[in-house]
Amino acid sequence: MKYSESEIRQYVAEEDVKFLRMTFFDLTGNQKNMSILPDALDRAFSAGIAFDASAIPGFGDELRSDLFLQPDTSTLCLLPWRPDHGRVARLFCRILRSDGTPFEGDSRALLQKAVDDAAAMGVSFAFGSEMEFYLFRRDENGEATHIPYDNAGYMDIAPEDKGENVRREICLTLEQMGIRPEGFVPDPEGTLKCGLLNVEVMGRDVSVVGTHPAFQGAAIRAIIASDAPVSREAAEVRFRLKPHKVLLFDPQTERRIPFQAV
Numbered sequence: 001m002k003y004s005e006s007e008i009r010q011y012v013a014e015e016d017v018k019f020l021r022m023t024f025f026d027l028t029g030n031q032k033n034m035s036i037l038p039d040a041l042d043r044a045f046s047a048g049i050a051f052d053a054s055a056i057p058g059f060g061d062e063l064r065s066d067l068f069l070q071p072d073t074s075t076l077c078l079l080p081w082r083p084d085h086g087r088v089a090r091l092f093c094r095i096l097r098s099d100g101t102p103f104e105g106d107s108r109a110l111l112q113k114a115v116d117d118a119a120a121m122g123v124s125f126a127f128g129s130e131m132e133f134y135l136f137r138r139d140e141n142g143e144a145t146h147i148p149y150d151n152a153g154y155m156d157i158a159p160e161d162k163g164e165n166v167r168r169e170i171c172l173t174l175e176q177m178g179i180r181p182e183g184f185v186p187d188p189e190g191t192l193k194c195g196l197l198n199v200e201v202m203g204r205d206v207s208v209v210g211t212h213p214a215f216q217g218a219a220i221r222a223i224i225a226s227d228a229p230v231s232r233e234a235a236e237v238r239f240r241l242k243p244h245k246v247l248l249f250d251p252q253t254e255r256r257i258p259f260q261a262v
Contacts, residue, residue, distance in 0.1 A: 002073065003073045003074065005045045005073060007073075008041070008073055009038075011076065012038045012089065013038070015078070015089075016085065017078070018088070019037065019086070019088045020035065020037075020038065020044075020089050021033045021079070021088060021090045022034050022036060022069045022071060023091065023093060024069060024092070024106070024108075025107045026059070026107075027059070027105055027107070029107065032056065034049065034051055034069070036049055044070065044071055045070070045071065047068065047070075048068030048069055048070040048094075049069045050067070050068050051067060052065050053065050053066065067095055067096065068097070068098065069094070069095060070093055070094045070096055071091035071093050072091065072108075073091075075090070075091055076089060076090075077177050078177070079177075080173055080176040094106060094108065095108075095109070135148070135149035135166060136149060137149055149163060150162035189238070194238070195236055195237075196234050196236055196237040
């Protein structure tokens with residue numbers, strides 16, 4: 001969403017935001033940031049916040065060490081894992097030189113230039129992220145080790161899979177940040193109407209099982225928080241989702257079946 005500078009100032013005041021993380025990336029894709037207080041927002045919007053670029057490999061030397069971070073107002077987002085009192089928000093930033101020209105090592109600027117160059121040739125981009133990671137144990141001092149968190153295999157379940165609560169927290173946190181993980185999300189206003197077979201309690205989570213005419217048998221399962229309002233007595237459950245992300249295939253011919261949300 002595109003915010004104006006005044007809207008961001010108002011949001012910061014109303015939501016008790018006390019720290020703003022000015023975020024950028026180095027040449028190898030590592031995320032960096034520096035925090036400012038709300039009273040520095042005017043300076044950030046007008047001229048940018050100076051930082052010592054010589055401390056970032058590839059960004060400059062001691063003779064040309066001043067670069068400036070200028071926030072992109074469309075990237076404002078609260079960080080839900082930080083305290084509710086004295087909240088923390090994040091803004092991705094443009095990297096500028098002292099004369100206001102873009103820094104040639106700004107990866108976001110390089111990506112935007114590639115998009116603009118492609119558009120001039122009649123080519124459009126669609127970007128998506130796929131995050132892959134490993135979970136490792138910590139030692140007695142809280143430091144990371146190289147010992148895997150569990151010994152489960154691909155798509156295993158508990159008790160072998162010990163990462164289910166981690167994935168749950170990741171998904172809930174992403175939703176708080178306005179990033180919805182792909183999948184079926186129960187919603188009374190959802191466009192996908194399914195027959196409700198069962199609601200199963202699984203520890204802190206609930207499994208919602210439903211049917212749809214395009215499937216054979218119980219084929220829709222959504223893992224949600226245990227406090228989500230899904231009644232066991234209901235005859236149906238509705239899900240919200242992106243239809244173009246749902247892939248259905250005929251079990252006999254293996255041909256793609258067009259998806260219709262009814």
